[in-house]
Structures are given as structure tokens and as C-alpha cells.
Amino acid sequence: MRMKIVGTGSALPKRIVTNDELSQIVDTSDEWIRERTGIVQRRIATQETTTSMAVEAARKALEDAKVDPEQIDLVIVSTFTPDRSLPNTACAVQGAVGCRHAAAFEMNAACSGFLFALNTVYAYFSLGVYKTALIIGAETISKMIDWTDRSSCVLFGDGAGAAVVQMDNESENPYIFVQHADGEKGNVLTCDCHRKANMWSETSDQRETLWMDGQEVFRFAVRKVPECIGEVLEKANLSAKEVDWFFLHQANKRIIQSVAKRLNVEESKFPVNVDHYGNTSAASIPILLDEWKKTGRIKEGDRAILSGFGAGLTWGAALIDF
Numbered sequence: 001m002r003m004k005i006v007g008t009g010s011a012l013p014k015r016i017v018t019n020d021e022l023s024q025i026v027d028t029s030d031e032w033i034r035e036r037t038g039i040v041q042r043r044i045a046t047q048e049t050t051t052s053m054a055v056e057a058a059r060k061a062l063e064d065a066k067v068d069p070e071q072i073d074l075v076i077v078s079t080f081t082p083d084r085s086l087p088n089t090a091c092a093v094q095g096a097v098g099c100r101h102a103a104a105f106e107m108n109a110a111c112s113g114f115l116f117a118l119n120t121v122y123a124y125f126s127l128g129v130y131k132t133a134l135i136i137g138a139e140t141i142s143k144m145i146d147w148t149d150r151s152s153c154v155l156f157g158d159g160a161g162a163a164v165v166q167m168d169n170e171s172e173n174p175y176i177f178v179q180h181a182d183g184e185k186g187n188v189l190t191c192d193c194h195r196k197a198n199m200w201s202e203t204s205d206q207r208e209t210l211w212m213d214g215q216e217v218f219r220f221a222v223r224k225v226p227e228c229i230g231e232v233l234e235k236a237n238l239s240a241k242e243v244d245w246f247f248l249h250q251a252n253k254r255i256i257q258s259v260a261k262r263l264n265v266e267e268s269k270f271p272v273n274v275d276h277y278g279n280t281s282a283a284s285i286p287i288l289l290d291e292w293k294k295t296g297r298i299k300e301g302d303r304a305i306l307s308g309f310g311a312g313l314t315w316g317a318a319l320i321d322f
């Protein structure tokens, strides 16, 4: 049994923030950011929210798939930057787009979130519980950023991407995935919850921001991403050369280049849009899929590997056919 992505959509804030603009806020330069990350600009939410972008991306994906919202059985939103704790973002999307018959929940696996949501949907499909799902990665990371920390504030952007996924019993190609976590190494990339002290607290109110040991995360990514892609290829009995596309989480162009080199695959098979949008965490893979699909670069029958990696630590890969 395999699963098919039948429609995609994305939503991005209007406001573009260039590297030059950031160099007026912190001690950085366009040259440093481009060379070390490949990022040229990012979108930053001014009026947009995680929910508003998730809803817009979801509507576009449903339209692209020509699927009626009432056909959707399950809505999952992956995010680490929801607007509210309650109700969860997936319920907000379900209500706004009219997926009246769908169950809805939010999940957080940071930058691996979209991939883990896809894997979760596959598990439901395999059990025969659901047939059609809407999954969304949506983030407003800008609200968690320490805008005085040059080592992290230049890296991230806001946005949302969505996919409508359906069970496809006709194909013999299976959906194959691996997913991993290592909580013991979680301290290299953190973002605490807002804490309001109660009247008995021995601490005061705290609002923590995102913090990252960039070098450690970089080392983790360049080792674990090729490794988990290798696991998927082995399970599928395929070589890397037999795969048409590698849609990796967009964190840093150098990570993508290193993975291509380690797999001995030409870089042209690794779509890149981190230059335009920065790192949008759970939204990066679906935004990229939408861009490649809408520009006609993905052809019917193409075979792709998706790979997400990030905070947790979490990482994984999946093989899917279009």
C-alpha cells in the first residue's frame, strides 16, 4: 500500500527582511550570512499568525487536490510556535476550512514535524482507520527569536506549507520511512515555554527565546541525515542514484551540499529555497514541495526522499512516489 500527496499549498508573510536589514540590527553582514548559510532573505510575520498561514496553506492544498474539506478524515498541524496552547492549531484549521468530519491534533517534532506527521498519517492509513488527511507545517519563529543574538536571528523565517494525502491501494510501491529521536542531546537547540509565576513560585515570570549551539546541530545534521536516508534506501532496496529528488529540511545550504556529497548524488537533485525563506522549521519541507510541484518540476511517477532533522533531537527520512 502506498500513500500519495494529491495537493499542496503554502502561505508566506508579505514582509521580506534582507540580510542587509539584519546587519543594521546586529553585528553581521550579507556576505557572512550568504557564505555560511546560503540565506539571502526571509519572510517575517507582521500581521500573519501561525494559524492564519496554516489556514491559507490548507485552503490552497485542498483546492490543488480538488478535495472537498468534508472528505478529510484527519488534520495534523506540526508547529513549535502555535499562537495559543488551546485550542490546538489543527482544530482552528479544521474549523476554519470546514473539515467537519475530521479529527484534529497538533504535534511538535520541531523541524522534523512535517515528516513525522506524514509518517503518522501513514500509520493510520495502514490500519485502515482513515483514507484522506490534511497535514500542515506552520511557524512564526520570529516571535521566539532573540533579535540581539546574531548567531541565531539571521537563520529563521516564518511560513506555512500544507499537503493533502490519500491512501493509494493501486500502486505496489510502498511508503517507507524511518524516524528517530535523541532526547539526551536535546540541549543543543532549545526554546522554553513562557512561564508565569504563580503566587507560590520561587521563580519569577520568564519568557525564554530560542537558543542553539549551531556547530553541534550542524555536526548532528551532516552525520544523521545521510545515515537515515541510507536506512530508507536499504529498506527499499534502492541506490541513491535511483531517486529523482531529495527534499531536505531547509536549514543551511552547506548541510544540503554536504549530504549530497556524502550520498554521492548530484546537487541538482536537492531542491533548495533556504535562500528565499531561511529556516522555517516544520514548514520548510511542505513549502519546498509546493514550490517544486507548482513550477512543474516534479513529474508524475517521480520518486523522492524527504528528510527532516532538528530540535529534540529528532530526525528521519521517507520514500514517496508522486
Ligand code: UT7
Residues within 6 Å of the ligand: 027, 028, 029, 032, 033, 036, 037, 111, 150, 151, 152, 154, 155, 213, 214, 215, 216, 217, 218, 221, 251, 252, 255, 279, 281, 309, 310, 311
Ligand atoms: O533547523 C534546525 C537545524 N538547525 C541547523 O541545522 C543549523 C545548523 N548550524 C548551522 O547552520 C551553522 O552552525 C551556523 C550557520 C549556525 C553557524 O555557522 P558556522 O560556520 O558553524 O559558524 P560558527 O558558529 O563556527 O561561528 C564562526 C564565527 C564566530 O566568530 P569567531 O568566534 O570565529 O570570532 C561567530 O561568533 O562567526 C561568528 N558569527 C557571526 N558573524 C557574523 C556567528 N554568527 C554570525 C553572524 N554574522 N550572524
